[in-house]
Amino acid sequence: MIKKILPPLIYREQFAQIFFTIREVFGILWNINPRLTILVLALSSFFGFLSLPIFYLEKLILDKLVGSIGTSNWQAAIYPLALLIGARALAETIRNVIGSIQSYAKQVASRAFNIRVEIMLGEKLATLDAQTINDPTFQDRYNKIERQSGNRGWSLIMSLTDIPGSILGLISSAGILLFLSPLVVVLAALVTFPVILVDRDYVKKGYELDSKQSLRYRIYGWLASYLQETKRYCELRILSLQGHLVNRMKNISNEFLEEDKNLRAKREKSRIWTYFPYLFYYGGTNIYFAFLVITTKISVGSYQMFLRALLSVGQNFSSLFNSFSEIYENYVYVEDIHWFMNLKPQMNVNENGEKVEKVVNGIEFKDVWFKYAEDKDWILKGINLNLTLGERIAVVGENGAGKSTLIKLLTRFYDPSEGAVELDGKDVRLLNYEYYHKRFAVLFQDFETYPFSVIDTIGFGDVERMKDIEGIKVAAKKADIDEFVESLPLKYENPLNQQFDKGVQPSGGQWQRFGIARMLFREKADILVLDEPTSNVDPEAEEKIFNELLKKSKSKILIFVSQRFSTVRRADKILVVDKGKVIEQGTHEELMKLDGKYTRLFKLQAKGYV
Numbered sequence: 324m325i326k327k328i329l330p331p332l333i334y335r336e337q338f339a340q341i342f343f344t345i346r347e348v349f350g351i352l353w354n355i356n357p358r359l360t361i362l363v364l365a366l367s368s369f370f371g372f373l374s375l376p377i378f379y380l381e382k383l384i385l386d387k388l389v390g391s392i393g394t395s396n397w398q399a400a401i402y403p404l405a406l407l408i409g410a411r412a413l414a415e416t417i418r419n420v421i422g423s424i425q426s427y428a429k430q431v432a433s434r435a436f437n438i439r440v441e442i443m444l445g446e447k448l449a450t451l452d453a454q455t456i457n458d459p460t461f462q463d464r465y466n467k468i469e470r471q472s473g474n475r476g477w478s479l480i481m482s483l484t485d486i487p488g489s490i491l492g493l494i495s496s497a498g499i500l501l502f503l504s505p506l507v508v509v510l511a512a513l514v515t516f517p518v519i520l521v522d523r524d525y526v527k528k529g530y531e532l533d534s535k536q537s538l539r540y541r542i543y544g545w546l547a548s549y550l551q552e553t554k555r556y557c558e559l560r561i562l563s564l565q566g567h568l569v570n571r572m573k574n575i576s577n578e579f580l581e582e583d584k585n586l587r588a589k590r591e592k593s594r595i596w597t598y599f600p601y602l603f604y605y606g607g608t609n610i611y612f613a614f615l616v617i618t619t620k621i622s623v624g625s626y627q628m629f630l631r632a633l634l635s636v637g638q639n640f641s642s643l644f645n646s647f648s649e650i651y652e653n654y655v656y657v658e659d660i661h662w663f664m665n666l667k668p669q670m671n672v673n674e675n676g677e678k679v680e681k682v683v684n685g686i687e688f689k690d691v692w693f694k695y696a697e698d699k700d701w702i703l704k705g706i707n708l709n710l711t712l713g714e715r716i717a718v719v720g721e722n723g724a725g726k727s728t729l730i731k732l733l734t735r736f737y738d739p740s741e742g743a744v745e746l747d748g749k750d751v752r753l754l755n756y757e758y759y760h761k762r763f764a765v766l767f768q769d770f771e772t773y774p775f776s777v778i779d780t781i782g783f784g785d786v787e788r789m790k791d792i793e794g795i796k797v798a799a800k801k802a803d804i805d806e807f808v809e810s811l812p813l814k815y816e817n818p819l820n821q822q823f824d825k826g827v828q829p830s831g832g833q834w835q836r837f838g839i840a841r842m843l844f845r846e847k848a849d850i851l852v853l854d855e856p857t858s859n860v861d862p863e864a865e866e867k868i869f870n871e872l873l874k875k876s877k878s879k880i881l882i883f884v885s886q887r888f889s890t891v892r893r894a895d896k897i898l899v900v901d902k903g904k905v906i907e908q909g910t911h912e913e914l915m916k917l918d919g920k921y922t923r924l925f926k927l928q929a930k931g932y933v
């Protein structure tokens with residue numbers, strides 16, 4: 324029984340969650356701008372407090388008015404009245420002005436909050452490692468945060484900044500009533516209790532509904548993005564998928580509307596009985612106030628003031644409660660952010676490790692074994708390799724053989740499960756991660772196609788040298804994309820996406836050349852890595868690009884994964900990877916003599932060309 328009456332006190336967990344959420348959001352806001360934070364909170368408090376003088380002025384006006392009814396000297400009565408009315412109007416104006424400044428400051432704060440969270444997420448993600456990021460449970464939770472970070476800030480900041488105003492409003496109004504009788508205040512708190520009980524249950528139910536809907540919500544988001552993104556247009560159009568997808572969206576949204584409606588209807592039904600205590604209380608106190616007027620215990624003005632205070636207590640109480648509910652609804656989101664921001668990379672990134680500025684001899688794989696997770700199969704099985712400065716190495720092998728995995732260990736996106744990768748005799752795990760990455764220029768199979776200018780697209784290869792336009796032009800020329808760039812209306816300033824004015828959409832082959840140019844612009848890198856990025860380029864162009872790369876990489880290590888044997892055969896060393904092992908290695912001629920896997924793969928492709 325007691326448990327039923329006092330649930331808000333017993334649900335300590337919920338209180339703790341609300342407290343946690345407020346603390347986290349406040350912390351972020353404070354970090355963005357302490358002055359803005361103080362401003363919004365102070366404005367909110369002042370706004371809440373201003374009801375006190377307004378109520379009091381109204382009381383004075385009414386009393387003066389009643390006292391002057393039928394007076395013979397109206398001039399004597401009207402002056403003080405006019406003064407009071409003026410003061411009342413002034414107070415109201417101040418309140419309005421504060422209200423609008425406050426709502427502007429809140430908007431600024433909530434935008435800043437959203438932006439800050441987005442930047443925070445991006446910055447934090449950059450500190451994590453591939454192992455952490457590719458974990459499916461991580462992905463699930465992270466995607467949820469990412470999806471929501473656009474719209475949660477608004478409700479969080481609004482509710483947070485409303486709290487001081489509600490509390491001050493509540494204290495001022497309750498303070499007025501306390502003059503009259505503490506019992507009135509105690510009763511006011513008691514009659515709002517049933518409302519809280521019902522609402523608290525429904526906040527919880529709404530929250531459960533949210534989680535129940537979350538997967539469908541995600542599907543809805545995917546459907547919407549398929550329909551809305553222009554790059555998907557052609558395929559959807561050919562398949563006539565739009566109508567089908569729209570129907571799926573409609574079905575899901577109808578389910579949502581129905582479920583929300585049901586919950587709301589139930590809530591309103593359960594709420595009905597909670598209005599009665601309030602009705603009796605409000606009616607009762609009202610009659611009591613009237614009684615006090617009649618028996619001349621209080622003036623008519625005071626009657627009005629107490630009544631206003633009474634209403635204001637109820638209003639502030641429920642707005643306070645709404646703020647807390649809203650904050651509670653955002654708890655999981657805030658908790659997810661907290662989790663994410665406190666993640667530690669599983670891989671040791673060795674900020675204090677040796678900062679290697681260049682490669683002297685090369686890289687060695689020493690009996691490297693690797694699996695993606697404890698419970699998965701071995702992907703690399705005892706790899707021994709030497710990649711020496713000045714060498715051009717080709718990697719061939721069937722799909723799924725482990726070529727890309729090998730590259731990911733070389734570039735240290737993963738560490739070996741057993742064995743070691745060494746740079747000039749030093750285990751790469753002991754080196755500073757960032758500096759190790761500076762040694763590489765890599766073009767992955769799914770390399771990026773930045774929509775910004777040509778300068779950005781190529782310059783991103785070495786952000787410290789982005790101002791070196793001549794260098795960018797040289798790289799473009801080497802990658803054989805300079806003529807295309809010169810033909811663009813804005814040349815090197817031209818954006819590479821049609822969504823921009825004068826923007827263009829490069830073809831697959833052109834994108835690859837931009838990718839190669841970006842790589843060539845990264846001149847400080849000692850190790851050039853290409854993981855099958857050239858498959859879209861026509862053979863003649865590939866020949867040209869490859870020549871350039873061979874020339875460029877004379878003093879470097881060039882390692883490339885390719886299925887094109889016309890380029891593979893020109894490497895100094897060819898590695899044949901099969902089921903996680905390097906089964907053959909040597910020059911083209913040596914491998915052809917072996918008459919093994921390489922020869923078979925080579926002949927297979929040669930046949931395809933005739």
Ligand SMILES: Nc1ncnc2c1ncn2[C@@H]1O[C@H](COP(=O)(O)OP(=O)(O)O)[C@@H](O)[C@H]1O
Nearest residue numbers: 457695702720721722723724725726727728729
């Ligand atoms: N992130 C990953 N998690 C688990 N398994 C993976 C992951 N990436 C690749 N694999 C698996 O490792 C094997 C080798 O893949 P990969 O190195 O990409 O082959 P290749 O580049 O030679 O085609 C494949 O069986 C693939 O399914």
Ligand SMILES: [Mg+2]
Nearest residue numbers: 726727728854
């Ligand atoms: Mg691959």
